[in-house]
Amino acid sequence: MKANKKPFNIWNTSTLLILCIFLLFIAFPLFLVLKKSVIDPGTGQFTFEYLSKFFERKFYWITILNSFKVTVAATLLSMVIGLPLAYMMRKVKIKGSKVIEILVIISYISPPFIGAYAWIQLLGRRGVVTEFVNNLFGTQFDGIYGFAGIVLVLSLQSFPLIYLYISGALKNLDNSLNEAAESLGYSNIQRMFKIIIPLIIPTMLASALLVFMRVIADFGTPMLIGEGYRTIPVLIYTQFMSEVGGNDGFAAALCMIFIVVTLVLFLVQRIVASRFSYSMSALKPMSVEKVKGYKNILSHAFVYFVVLLAILPQLVVTFTSFLETKGGQVYTGNFSFDNYKNILFMKNTAVIWNTYKMGIIAIIIIVVLGVLISYLTVRKKNAITNILDTVSMFPFIIPGSVLGISFIFAFSDKPFVLSGTVLIMVMSFVIRRMPYTIRSSTAIIGQISPSLEEAAISLGASETKTFRKVVVPMMMPGVMAGAIMSWITVISELSSSIILYTSGTQTLTVSIYTEVIRGNYGNASAYSAILTVTSIISLLLFFKLTGKREVSV
Template identity: 65%
Template sequence: MTASNQKRFTIWTTITLLIMAVFVVFLLYPLVLVLYKSVVSPTNGGFSLEYFQKFFGQKYYWGTLVNSFQVTTCATLLSVLLGLPIAYFTRSTKILGRGALEIAIIISYLSPPFIGAYAWIQLLGRQGVITKVLNAIFHTQFNGIYGFTGILLVFTLQSFPLIYIYISGALKRLDNSLNEAAESLGCTGIKRIVKVVMPLIMPTILASALLVFMRIFADFGTPMLIGEGYRTIPVLIYNQFISEVGSDDGFAAALSVIVIIVTTVIFLVQKLISSHTAYSMSALKPMEPQRVSGVKNILIHVFVYLTVILAILPQIVVIYTSFLKNNGGQVFTGGYSLQSYKAIFAEGQSEVIRNTYLFGLGAIAIIIVLGILIAYLTIRKKNIITSILDTITMFPYIIPGSVLGISLLFAFSNPPLLLSGTAIIMIISFAIRRMPYTIRSSTAILGQISPSVEEAAISLGSSQMQAFIKVTVPMMLPGVLSGAIMSWITAISELSSSVILYGHNTQTLTVAIYTAVVRGNFGTAAAYSSVLTITSIISLILFFKLSGSREISV
């Protein structure tokens, strides 16, 4: 080996190749298996497009894809229509109790969508509290908000907070002198927002809308609980893979390939649009909230408060329901009791909570270590290999959890790597699926750290690795913490992959909640949901304390 080759092959080259190997084994290899199984004939084992012909040849199947696009598109648009004005109002207008509202918005976003579905069933289901009141007052026979309407309601109220978080951050970076210049030229009110503000934050709107679209499109729990006859593609994939009668792994693989293609195309289109509409903003004069009076002030407060209350209502309902007396968790008998909590903390039941925390912590440890290393490699050690690694690590960003779960089972259900039903495969799934949060935040913070800091440490006698560990990593911690808290909260709230991968001894809170709701054990489901909600709130408070920030980035 020549001296130049020795110089190029450093410890960072070894780390890059090791991380690449991890993603090849636990992400690319499983996805390749999914593709392989989707084109293998079930009769002779040869190459065949039979599964794809089956999907596109029967409306029963391709109609689920149409349904997914319909509900996802509508919910995404409604989320933008709610999140955009609320973000603008809270940034430009003095809103009473703005801090509490922002925390409520964040909490409503951090809760899994299927918990919102369960809560709205309690309110507007066939036997829901509000349903009974409406039927009694208006003498109607309202049968609940199931199907398209129910799914749309849950997804919209649960997704607009993400739009709010992104756009609020963009407005914070907006230079208010642009608004003042527009007003001086006679461009005021709605016209100024449409002509000046929206074009500047359009990349952020598109990015947040993409995240919402991907999240809704891939969600399994909400349409499964509240959709009834309105079938979506994630539910079809789950039923084809898990169904006790007529399950078909090959067809499930073909469905997964179709979903991957769809989400990839949408992701690339959004990237293309964003690249042509990007603006660089530096808030020399940030937007300051202004006091508004009269009818306009009342209307703004009513709109903001009503929307936030509806968004946080599922969490309130779940916590309240968890304290109601019940008969075996299924029928609420009136009065209050801790019996639901006694049931979930009883011997043999509390392992669900323990599993959630242990798997989440295990995944976070992996995420933080790999997230920091990947961010450093892609920013400081740019080459063709790190560029490929950067692309690969973004795959989980666009792959639905159910597809990832199926791919991991295809890959690791047989020796020599028999991981199905184990804690290891759950931790791997959580880590891979939620790593992009930490990678993005770590990359963003590292981009703000000058390389000259490391160079100074090296000039004083430190090796590259020592400079990285002792200088760079501590400076990266704020960004890493922001991404890690989001990775942690979303990991413990993960259902789509968990419901496919879990075994008898590896059930998590989300799986336990889903199972309890399906079985009608609403008291148990409420108690488990409350534990998950409170965990998310405590995690959020801890983040605020450690970071010294009152905002969270995603």
């Protein structure tokens, strides 16, 4: 289909407007971060003082090593859990498998910091399990704080991503290869390592890299249970918050270092995806088999135990939200609605409505821009849309804490004074989730034949009318399903919100975090339960819209 040759048609105008929005909310903030990291505010001269300060002091550069240690350990542990779980769910007939898959998805969409808070309730210094073990064995276990706790929480929250990817790959695996190996005398273990794993290595690498990027940028978990074990997102937050109003060049330098790290990871992911990608046609898909004896017992025990650990944070926060507390921290064991009374009647309920209101506004903007950008980059290819396509992918490499700080730099002074407003919160949500919506919308448009649009135009419809009456309606089911998943992640956003919020724009995630920091565990549980229920309802709506019980990632 030929593009309209008029220089200022609606498509070119839309492209330029969207590009301006992205330049304002992505390129401009990142430019200011770069500028502040290498320019001395007093003299205006170029300097490496802030960057050298980071590398000269072990207190600072050790955070990169800490982040890599945590990320590598959590990624490997996620793989160790997710790979066998996906294989067993595809190979062995597990009772309640449909419910199990839904529980795994729920554990995946839950914010990691809720998991951290829940494990504090269980294995913190005053945790239920901690006190039980110490009283029973006379030990002095001090809780899961530090490296081990961070790895535990992030692994249990990340392995569902590995599971979802590998489970999808196993669907496309031709089981005749597995059967051929069996006929040659290969055992189950040998077939696993000689046939299955080599065939799904591209998927394993892709999912592992996504987990790696997600874990290394996580702020809430190490902030809540890391204590003395500092990671780079925590260092960025603490340095920026302590230096607001003073010298923020060092905070900008930390942001640039973090961007470089995530950029390298992103490029590695793209290289791996291009070199190791291939398609499989399952002439004979892997079928679920009913096993007997100890294999059946061990398979069920492993699956149920892993899923229980994954869903435990949601169960804990929901249960404790109905328990009475003394001083906010000590649970009396009595059931009570006091926590909900505190947050719904004695506190400002605006944090709940802020979450829904800003989330809905963000999703509307994401859907509109996502559909337009994907259409322009697929159907109206030119130099400008290619630039737009590239700029729209930048948020992939911007961690939430870096985005929040860059927004403060960009929108605290004239001519763009947006700090403390709803708009800056909404745009942070939009920028964070936009690439994922664009990617999914682009895939949907790729499945729509251009001949349908050409037929509408040949019948007298304009290009814009064809877009509104033909393309958009065909895209909507898939786009709305993707919007629901984006909504779940938007309302769970913490890393940028914790930097940008004010008392008038506080969200549920920020409230949960602040209540935990203040030691008001009862209130934190009630807020967490509301967020969890909202996510579950949204997930059920997603299932209703798509007519399936799976999530594409």
